[in-house]
Amino acid sequence: MSFHAAVFIATSLDGYIARPDGSIDWLTERGEQAGDTGYDEFMASVDTVVLGRNTYEKALTFGFWPYEGKHVEVLSTTLAADADERILVHRTLDALVETLNDRGAKRVYTDGGRVIQTFLRAGLLNELTITTAPVLLGAGIPLFGELEADITLTHNATRTLSAGFIQSDYTIHRE
Secondary structure, eight states, X not given: OOOEEEEEEEEXXXXXXXXXXXXXXXXXXXXXXXXXXXXHHHHHTOSEEEEEHHHHHHHGGGSSOTTTTSEEEEEOSSSOTTSOTTEEEESSHHHHHHHHHHHTOOXXXXXXXXXXXXXXXXXXXXXXXXXXXXXXXXXXXXXXXXXXXXXXXXXXXXXXXXXXXXXXXXXXXXX
């Protein structure tokens, strides 16, 4: 595998990336208060974005295409292959990885709960940047799901942002 896969995501303090209905209002209402999270710098460092269908459909509600100038791959068994000329739809992880390798993807931004969990379980992730919002949701879509084995991380840094947000960076150890 020639690409480096990274996660840059926000969670509630109790580990959710969205409400049960997929809403991220808890983040959008507070997000600007955090100040500079480094997201723009991170996005400038990636050439490819991998999303799940739900995250792709959420991006369509933003009123602008947030991935301009990037290759955008969507991992989905249900999204129509010709849904959007800005994306490539992949039915399997193997097909997606083959495309990333064939195209020479260098740095891949992996986004969406299921996609992140799939990449993590498959040993494809290299790094995690998690920004924690000072809010408890009590229920929702978790960032992490069940794992077959422990995944060892190295903590690189934690920084305090504004309004009670904190951000931690980790490197994922591959066996």
